[in-house]
Amino acid sequence: xxxxxxxxxxxxxxxxxxxxxxxxxxxxxxxxxxxxxxxxxxxxxxxxxxxxxxxxxxxxxxxxxxxxxxxxxxxxxxxxxxxxxxxxxxxxxxx
Amino acid sequence: xxxxxxxxxxxxxxxxxxxxxxxxxxxxxxxxxxxxxxxxxxxxxxxxxxxxxxxxxxxxxxxxxxxxxxxxxxxxxxxxxxxxxxxxxxxxxxxxxxxxxxxxxxxxxxxxxxxxxxxxxxxxxxxxxxxxxxxxxxxxxxxxxxxxxxxxxxxxxxxxxxxxxxxxxxxxxxxxxxxxxxxxxxxxxxxxxxxxxxxxxxxxxxxxxxxxxxxxxxxxxxxxxxxxxxxxxxxxxxxxxxxxxxxxxxxxxxxxxxxxxxxxxxxxxxxxxxxxxxxxxxxxxxxxxxxxxxxxxxxxxxxxxxxxxxxxxxxxxxxxxxxxxxxxxxxxxxxxxxxxxxxxxxxxxxxxxxxxxxxxxxxxxxxxxxxxxxxxxxxxxxxxxxxxxxxxxxxxxxxxxxxxxxxxxxxxxxxxxxxxxxxxxxxxxxxxxxxxxxxxxxxxxxxxxxxxxxxxxxxxxxxxxxx
Numbered sequence: 001x002x003x004x005x006x007x008x009x010x011x012x013x014x015x016x017x018x019x020x021x022x023x024x025x026x027x028x029x030x031x032x033x034x035x036x037x038x039x040x041x042x043x044x045x046x047x048x049x050x051x052x053x054x055x056x057x058x059x060x061x062x063x064x065x066x067x068x069x070x071x072x073x074x075x076x077x078x079x080x081x082x083x084x085x086x087x088x089x090x091x092x093x094x095x
Numbered sequence: 096x097x098x099x100x101x102x103x104x105x106x107x108x109x110x111x112x113x114x115x116x117x118x119x120x121x122x123x124x125x126x127x128x129x130x131x132x133x134x135x136x137x138x139x140x141x142x143x144x145x146x147x148x149x150x151x152x153x154x155x156x157x158x159x160x161x162x163x164x165x166x167x168x169x170x171x172x173x174x175x176x177x178x179x180x181x182x183x184x185x186x187x188x189x190x191x192x193x194x195x196x197x198x199x200x201x202x203x204x205x206x207x208x209x210x211x212x213x214x215x216x217x218x219x220x221x222x223x224x225x226x227x228x229x230x231x232x233x234x235x236x237x238x239x240x241x242x243x244x245x246x247x248x249x250x251x252x253x254x255x256x257x258x259x260x261x262x263x264x265x266x267x268x269x270x271x272x273x274x275x276x277x278x279x280x281x282x283x284x285x286x287x288x289x290x291x292x293x294x295x296x297x298x299x300x301x302x303x304x305x306x307x308x309x310x311x312x313x314x315x316x317x318x319x320x321x322x323x324x325x326x327x328x329x330x331x332x333x334x335x336x337x338x339x340x341x342x343x344x345x346x347x348x349x350x351x352x353x354x355x356x357x358x359x360x361x362x363x364x365x366x367x368x369x370x371x372x373x374x375x376x377x378x379x380x381x382x383x384x385x386x387x388x389x390x391x392x393x394x395x396x397x398x399x400x401x402x403x404x405x406x407x408x409x410x411x412x413x414x415x416x417x418x419x420x421x422x423x424x425x426x427x428x429x430x431x432x433x434x435x436x437x438x439x440x441x442x443x444x445x446x447x448x449x450x451x452x453x454x455x456x457x458x459x460x461x462x463x464x465x466x467x468x469x470x471x472x473x474x475x476x477x478x479x480x481x482x483x484x485x486x487x488x489x490x491x492x493x494x495x496x497x498x499x500x501x502x503x504x505x506x507x508x509x510x511x512x513x514x515x516x517x518x519x520x521x522x523x524x525x526x527x528x529x530x531x532x533x534x535x536x537x538x539x540x541x542x543x544x545x546x547x548x549x550x551x552x553x554x555x556x557x558x559x560x561x562x
Contacts, residue, residue, distance in 0.1 A: 007215050010331060010339055017340045020118065021347025027125040030444060031464050033352060033451030036124055037319055038187050039134055040348040043117055044322040046141065046341040047198045049110075049148045050333045054204035055163060056154035063208040068159040070200035073193040075167025076174070078145075081190050082138040083175035088183070089131040091458040094465055 035088045042081025048074035101152045109147040110337035116140025117341050121348075127464050144337055180459045181416040184449040188238040188315055191322050195230025198223050198325035199292070205332050206273075206288055214274070219331035221270040224288070226325040228295025229302065234318050236303035237311060241448055247308025252301075256369065259301050266294045306368065309490070312449050313356040313367045320349020352450050359444035361496075361507040389525065392543035394552055397519055398559035404481035406437045408473060410510055411453045412446050414487010414521070420550040421460035424486065427553050428462065430560040439466050441473040441510050443491035470510045483512040485520045485536075486549050493534045518542045521549045 028036050051074045054067025099105055117140045123133025148154070178186045202223035205212065212220065239245040252258065269291040272280050280287065306314050323345025330338025357364050401407065409428065415421055428438045440462065442453045454467055473480075485492050495502035496509045512518045513536055520542060536542055545552050 003213055003215065006334060010334065010336070013336055014327060014339050014343055017343035018347050021121075021344040022351065024118065024121045024125075024344070025348040025351045027122075029125070029127070030355070030442070030451060030469060031454040031467055032124055032127060032130055033355075033444075034183060034187075034449055034455045035130060035134070035451070036121075036348060037316065037352065037450060038183070038190070039120070039124065039137060040345045041187060041191050041194060041319055041322065042141070043120075043137060043341050044191075044194045044319075044326045044345040045197070046117075046144060046338050047194065047201055047326040047329045048141075049144055049335060049338060050201035050205075050329050051197055052145065052148045052160055053151070053153055053333060054201055054208070055160040056149075056156050058153075058155060058210075059204070059208045063204045064156075064159060066200050066204040066207065068163045070197045070204060071160050071163035072167045073200070074197035075164050076171045077190050077194040077197060078141055079168050079171030080175045080186075081171075082134065082141070083172060084178065084183070084186060084190075085134045086131065086138075087175065088180075088455050088458070089127075089134055091455070091461075092127040092130065092464050093458070093461065094127070095463040 032089075032092070035085050035092075038081055038088070039085040042078055042085060045074050045078035045081060048078055100150050103151075106147050106151055107336070109143055110335065113140040113144040113147075114337050114340040116143070117344060121344060180456055181419065182242070183455060184311065184315060184447070184452060185238050185241040187449060188234050188241060188318070191315070191318050192231045192234030192238065194322040195227045195234060195318075195325055197227075198322070198329045199227030199231060199295075201329045202227065202332055203288065203292070207285065216332055216334075217274045219328055221273050221291070223325055223328040223332055224291055225266060225270065225295050226321055226328060228292055229299040230318055230321040230325055232296040232299030233303040233314070233321070234299075236300055237314050237318060240303075240308050241311055247311075249307040250304040252305075255301070255305060259298070262294060262298055262301065266291060266298065269294065302368065308448075310360075310367050312445050312447070312452075313353055313360075313364070315449050316349050316352035316356055317364075318349070320346050320353060323347075323349055356445055356450060359508060361504070389537055390543055392519070392545055394545065394555035395559065397543070397545055398556055400517060400519075401431065401436075401482060401556065402434065402560075404431070404436050406480050406482075407431055407439075408480045408483045408512070408515065409438065409440045410446075410483060410485045410488050410492055410512060411440065411442065411457070412486065412488025412491060413448060413452075414489075414523075414549055416447060416452065416456055417487065418548050418550040420486060420553055421456040421462075423550055423553040423557055425457070425460040425462050426557050427560070430557060434560070439468050439473065441468050441470060443470055443488070443510055446488055446491050470508055474511050477511050477514040478516075480515040481517065483515040483518045485512060485518060486553075487521060489522075489534055492536055494536050494539070495534070499535075512536065513539050513541070516541060519545050521545045521547075521552050523548065 051070035055071045120133045120137025123129040202220040206220050240247050272287050323342045327339050327342025431438050446453045492512045494513045496504045496507040
């Protein structure tokens with residue numbers, strides 16, 4: 001795809017996602033704000049996709065090394081974030 | 096067949112599917128009943144995104160990335176299973192910082208990769224490094240303040256704003272140099288990148304250090320938003336939709352939480368970021384016309400009043416977290432209910448050290464989430480409540496917010512406990528709260544101070560009920 005067309009498409013996706021995000025998050029009750037935060041935090045670990053491509057892809061030794069560190073930090077964020085959110089949400093019960 | 100799973104079209108379709116799972120996961124967080132499943136849905140979206148990426152043709156070597164994945168997995172599992180519920184704000188801040196540094200490193204890796212980057216990618220790389228660096232060092236400072244490794248007091252340097260703005264301008268010059276490579280700075284591309292990273296890290300520190308411990312809920316929410324923006328921006332670096340969608344969702348979530356926290360304190364975001372609130376200076380600004388005296392009460396007398404009460408409202412604050420009193424609080428609540436009393440919990444949005452902190456602690460102690468109320472729900476009924484028990488909360492119940500125009504918190508929405516028939520305040524001593532502001536609630540006619548550790552005081556009440 002032509003790079004300008006691609007950029008327009010990506011910006012389009014970005015803008016729609018922000019609106020969608022506002023709609024979704026406004027409906028989360030305040031009692032769940034901590035799990036929302038840690039869950040959202042885990043989602044931001046999606047940067048792991050870029051990290052994996054940098055660590056396992058073609059490149060110089062230094063770019064692979066930097067990518068590998070990125071994988072390490074992003075995977076802590078993803079794994080830890082989802083597990084800790086699950087731990088919290090498990091406790092929310094109604095009697 | 097295998098070739099299909101390695102093809103970019105399959106990967107892109109799978110990334111769209113992963114984005115849909117993230118969206119559904121967040122949607123299911125709108126109710127406590129579906130929230131846990133929602134988190135699993137979101138996690139499976141992440142798993143799909145990771146597996147599909149690993150299957151790509153572009154990935155030619157697995158040894159490094161698998162080692163890093165396993166190491167990260169171990170650290171993540173250990174950290175998330177060992178952390179105490181009271182320390183959750185620190186952990187979230189730390190994880191947030193890791194997300195930021197990961198995005199920064201993705202940008203750096205892409206920049207030093209020999210395959211040439213387009214103009215748009217260069218802009219995205221600069222932005223990713225900038226936001227990622229601020230997120231990382233800012234989150235580490237927030238982590239330090241929350242875990243009390245460093246002082247929670249706002250650290251204001253001389254000429255803070257001048258230093259900050261010149262650093263910001265310097266960072267922008269470096270960004271422009273990275274994008275256009277004019278050579279005017281007489282530095283190699285790699286040194287420009289390196290100096291930019293150092294500058295962004297410094298910016299993160301300088302932006303977070305002046306913010307007092309009491310404002311940390313706002314800071315964590317804002318940094319949360321930044322980590323999303325960094326991920327989104329990394330999406331422009333590698334032209335990937337799922338990063339953009341997921342990052343934007345997180346960015347929006349952080350912004351909404353930031354806004355809620357600011358409204359709950361009746362302050363603008365810039366006042367939180369640059370106001371240096373929560374220092375010792377603010378306590379001297381009170382007008383000093385507080386009248387009355389402190390009336391202490393013993394646990395035995397408090398028991399007699401509670402025994403006769405028909406409705407009790409519990410207002411927890413960070414002090415409950417510090418003394419780990421949530422379990423005995425729940426026990427007391429159950430005993431009161433058995434005694435025919437109606438028990439509710441009123442939680443202020445900024446109680447504790449992160450949004451929803453108190454709700455998590457009470458959930459840990461098995462308090463049903465339908466008895467947790469917000470200030471707007473309980474304030475109109477306050478006159479009908481027999482006893483309010485304030486446990487380690489201070490600023491969120493301060494009547495000065497309504498009555499004293501000279502108070503730094505004037506106008507902040509508070510839980511108006513002073514309008515209830517009786518207020519018990521559980522407190523270690525007469526020291527001012529985290530924000531360093533005097534609280535005339537303690538001197539009101541209907542207030543009774545129950546001094547001592549909150550957990551011990553409530554345990555005494557519980558044993559009185561049982562005997």
